[in-house]
Amino acid sequence: MLALLLACVPSREAPPSALNDAFEAASIEYDVPRDLLVATSYALTRLEDRSGMVSTEGGSGLMDLRLDGDVPSIHKAAALIQMDSEELEHDTAANIRGAAAILATMADNRELAIGSRVETYEHWYPLVAQFSGESDPLLAEGFAFQVYTYMMWGVIEEIDGETITVEAHSFPFLDSRTARARSSLIAQFIPASTSNYTDSSRTSVDMVVIHTMEGSYSGSISWFQNPSSGGSAHYMVRSSDGEITAMVDEEDTAWHAGHWDTNSRSIGIEHEGYISDPGKWYTEAMYSASASLTRDICDRYGIPIDRTHIIGHTEVPGCSGSGGGSSCHTDPGSGWDWNKYIDMVKNAGGGGGGIGPTGALADGDKSGWFEAKVSSDEYGLTKVCNGPVNGKATSGHLYVTANCHLEHEGSTGDFHITWSGEENGSDILGTVVVDAYSDPFEGVIQSDGSVVSDLSGAHDLGGDIGVVRYEATIQIDP
Numbered sequence: 001m002l003a004l005l006l007a008c009v010p011s012r013e014a015p016p017s018a019l020n021d022a023f024e025a026a027s028i029e030y031d032v033p034r035d036l037l038v039a040t041s042y043a044l045t046r047l048e049d050r051s052g053m054v055s056t057e058g059g060s061g062l063m064d065l066r067l068d069g070d071v072p073s074i075h076k077a078a079a080l081i082q083m084d085s086e087e088l089e090h091d092t093a094a095n096i097r098g099a100a101a102i103l104a105t106m107a108d109n110r111e112l113a114i115g116s117r118v119e120t121y122e123h124w125y126p127l128v129a130q131f132s133g134e135s136d137p138l139l140a141e142g143f144a145f146q147v148y149t150y151m152m153w154g155v156i157e158e159i160d161g162e163t164i165t166v167e168a169h170s171f172p173f174l175d176s177r178t179a180r181a182r183s184s185l186i187a188q189f190i191p192a193s194t195s196n197y198t199d200s201s202r203t204s205v206d207m208v209v210i211h212t213m214e215g216s217y218s219g220s221i222s223w224f225q226n227p228s229s230g231g232s233a234h235y236m237v238r239s240s241d242g243e244i245t246a247m248v249d250e251e252d253t254a255w256h257a258g259h260w261d262t263n264s265r266s267i268g269i270e271h272e273g274y275i276s277d278p279g280k281w282y283t284e285a286m287y288s289a290s291a292s293l294t295r296d297i298c299d300r301y302g303i304p305i306d307r308t309h310i311i312g313h314t315e316v317p318g319c320s321g322s323g324g325g326s327s328c329h330t331d332p333g334s335g336w337d338w339n340k341y342i343d344m345v346k347n348a349g350g351g352g353g354g355i356g357p358t359g360a361l362a363d364g365d366k367s368g369w370f371e372a373k374v375s376s377d378e379y380g381l382t383k384v385c386n387g388p389v390n391g392k393a394t395s396g397h398l399y400v401t402a403n404c405h406l407e408h409e410g411s412t413g414d415f416h417i418t419w420s421g422e423e424n425g426s427d428i429l430g431t432v433v434v435d436a437y438s439d440p441f442e443g444v445i446q447s448d449g450s451v452v453s454d455l456s457g458a459h460d461l462g463g464d465i466g467v468v469r470y471e472a473t474i475q476i477d478p
């Protein structure tokens with residue numbers, strides 16, 4: 001009887017498992033946490049290989065390995081796993097394996113430098129920042145934070161009939177970073193290369209143009225920092241949480257529309273993701289943040305909230321085909337819900353963290369001076385470096401960078417210090433990042449004409465180096 005019943009059960013094919021198998025195999029072979037590989041891919045491409053299409057930042061495959069550039073280079077990955085670069089472009093398992101090999105190499109180098117094993121997720125954090133390939137520490141750390149956010153949220157995604165899952169993690173070492181996220185509409189100002197926009201003194205605009213990056217948030221920001229990209233946008237919006245990075249002052253003409261007349265009268269907003277996968281990228285958080293930004297722009301310039309003045313790149317004239325500027329762009333695609341977006345812009349409350357200047361901090365280029373003391377208790381070592389800082393203030397936001405060169409017993413290190421803050425009454429609330437290796441730490445500075453900031457923090461590098469402390473003073477000329 002039992003045998004008869006069993007015989008009646010239709011034979012079922014095993015569910016597909018190629019993608020899960022590829023992550024598992026790469027994790028075991030290179031000793032990189034499996035969830036970290038999946039979350040990194042999820043942050044970069046939502047686990048889609050896009051049929052070989054290259055992203056804006058020149059990346060290929062599920063892990064967005066770069067065809068040009070040093071990190072994460074598809075050619076270096078190919079060499080590490082002894083395959084051809086072309087195979088990594090088209091073979092998903094090889095692409096994942098190559099990325100794991102790069103991360104493993106980074107871990108090896110880090111172990112040599114600090115004399116202890118890279119084991120915990122906390123140890124991997126700066127390596128994920130490094131894997132982003134971003135030279136701006138704020139951006140690199142932001143990428144790591146995004147990957148870890150996906151691990152904290154957990155991931156469930158269906159790809160070609162296969163379910164990829166990451167169980168929710170808890171990362172206590174990121175608690176302070178999580179609590180600080182999104183305190184204002186614009187998270188940071190990361191300037192586009194001056195080769196990628198036209199320096200202007202615009203006081204009025206009458207259009208907002210909506211774009212899709214066809215790439216990741218960090219990769220696209222980094223692309224607009226590259227002088228050879230020949231493109232830029234005023235604002236970049238992240239899919240996961242609606243974080244916004246400003247890249248070009250509104251008074252300047254960003255090159256986003258592929259049509260000079262449109263560029264010269266508009267603000268361009270780029271949204272993370274791909275038009276082929278709107279359901280995965282156009283999140284409520286992104287719609288909402290973008291709508292608040294567009295509302296703020298419309299209020300400040302008196303722009304009517306309608307589809308004549310808020311348009312998609314595809315509606316920009318000047319293309320030899322139907323539209324989308326000189327190179328016929330189609331973004332944001334049919335998956336962008338215009339009715340919902342315009343409603344959200346109309347309903348976005350005034351005073352929701354507007355971006356107009358509120359106090360004494362005048363817009364413009366900023367210069368100043370800094371001194372930073374870096375010390376290691378373990379070595380009994382204290383090094384001081386100082387020098388100029390450069391940056392700019394725009395719409396109540398201050399962004400400055402400094403470089404610090406240290407030497408100790410024949411080894412040298414360069415620290416890039418990035419300070420970013422938002423004006424709030426008479427204070428500027430901000431964070432500083434010292435390379436991608438430190439957690440960002442907070443500081444409050446007074447904006448009474450000249451700006452003086454005292455910042456301090458510590459980061460445990462583990463191993464022989466132990467806790468490294470930073471104390472920095474930054475002074476911005478009035």
Ligand SMILES: [Zn+2]
Pocket residue numbers: 210211212256313329331
């Ligand atoms: Zn576009």
